[in-house]
Amino acid sequence: MPTLLRFSAPRVVEVIDVPAPALLPGQVRVRTLYSGISAGTELTAYRGTNPYLTRQWDPDIRLFRDGAPESPGYPLDGWGYSEVGEIIETAPDVGAAVSVGDTVWGIWGHRGEAVLPVEAVAGHQLPTGLDPLAAAFVRVGAVALNGVLAADLGVGSTVAIFGQGVIGLLATRFAVLNGATVIAIDAIEGRRNRALAWGAAHALEPGADVALRIRELTGGQGTDTAIELSGNYAALRDAVRTVGADGTVVAAGFYQGDAASLRLGDEFHHNRVQILASQIGSVPNRLRARWDVPRLQRTVVDTLAKGAIDTTSLVTHRYRLEDAPAAYEMLDVDPAAALQVVLDFS
Template identity: 30%
Template sequence: MTLAAVIRTLGGPLTVEEIELNPVGPGQVRVRLAAAGVCHSDLSLADGTLRQPLPAVLGHEGAGVVVEVGAGVTDVAPGDHVVLNWSPPCRACWFCEAGEPYLCAHADDARAVPFATDGGGEPVYAGLGTGAFAAETVVGAHACIPVPADIPLAEAALLGCAVLTGVGAVTNAAKVRPGQTVVVIGLGGVGLAAVQGARIAGASAIIAVDPAPAKERLALSLGATHFLAPHAGLPKQIRALTGGRGADHAIECVGRGETIRAAWSATRRGGTATVVGLGSAQDPVTFNALEVAFFARTVIGCMYGSTDPAVDVPVLLEHYRAGRLDLAALVTDEADLAGVGEAFSRMRSGQGARTLIRF
């Protein structure tokens, strides 16, 4: 038995209870969690914006220690430190073979298969196939990214989603070049990671946008050159800071029609708006027929930072060791499993960056 935060109904509470994990099968790994970050995608799963079978253990940004491996597992062994990969590529589908493992056709297969049972014998599912809001979880071996034992697991956990997604959006999807200007809209864990990614990429101006004034100091400390609050005149204000043209790149980390539209409008002619935030299917974004061709802008979607975690996690660790990437600064709150609900409330109100669940 292991303790987990279980959600049973959409929008309902998370209750800490004991679950019985399934036995470790061939190709699987049991991991004892050290820490897990609370991501906005967990909130989207909880409220039904993203689909997830229930009851479920949410949490997909985690790190821990391997305690058991199944038959055929050779890449990790008991005692290894790992970061969980909630979107593990199969390496065999069309997308994987085309060099787009972040779009793997089978990456979310595990979310549809129960990974545990509750005290009454009812099947329990793992959120995004990961189930990191639990003291232990069972995942496929391909969902484990080894990390050196000297890397603090509490900080390594953030690599599993926020940092891979935010930095990857800048370096892999937008492909920001030295000297270019970047706007980052939304300063949660992903947005603040994107700010750091823009600094690492050598951006000449990094304009951070968020409605919470309390985030200004943190954004500036991580590399932002300016901090603005969102308002109707935001694109004009950004043009004033970028030679009258608009930014070369806008990284949208909110997932709302209005902020996606603001990101588009804040870029220069020929600029690129990269949409990272996962929004609602009922929230449209509108462009008129003239502006699309006239401004020659590009809007692109970005799933999981367009990363291959097996390749990109080691790169991020190099930045971390060199002091270019600050993981600890992204953690603005810490809690135990019982605090996941409060972390959701903080996200709804736009407070803080990442809440870290420690086990």
């Protein structure tokens, strides 16, 4: 019987058995090989801070309303969005889009197997020679690339990237591949060292003087742009202070609670700083005629296949699904202990 990860309550993780769903026309069955844990979005569900658990989202007018959410909260089943698996069964009408034995990447959550519409995995076959573990980074790589595209980086540009977790490191690497000079900021020395190894020109600790230090590194000008990926309001404040006059800050972190650390009457106001939200639901406005989320993901896959980014080196911990509660506890109480945690079903 297939297994599934469930958040039963804040900080309570269970692994349960679920019936195997029947395969309907137009569907395929995928056996999971790897599933990456998001230390950002998923921990908001694990901790109970995700806004979908505390407020009402109105999709028609795209606003959160005060009050208890209309949809039920816990238990939350099958969170996760960085999966890789093998197709083990196809409905007779699926055709040649996919075949039994194909290794595909996609989004179906932390579960041993999934039944999906063929459209969810068609075109998601791994290129020959690409390690399936590397493909567990396609979605987070798209998040990183989206932020880099929003920052409009290129040769001669300078960017400060706050947060050098998995997505921050991927953003650093994409920015370097785009020709930008990267100043990486993170509190963890190992992550700063990885950023330098992936091409960052400088790697700094956060703190009260980080904006001043960056002014010194840039001849007093500040950076052209900053990308904030930690989801920390203090880091967003520092990102605003880091860019020069008329600079742009790409806010790509998943921020929780009230923004008590922001001081919008200071550099934000006096330097006319623009803050752009970057979220994987869409690409930057100026690119929508040519780019979409599938293109972001294809670009990540192509970059991995060419060997320009070694995502497998980011994996620091592998857990079997039955040991997932320990993985979430570690990420919750000791985030510096891990970089990428993967659930291994292989």
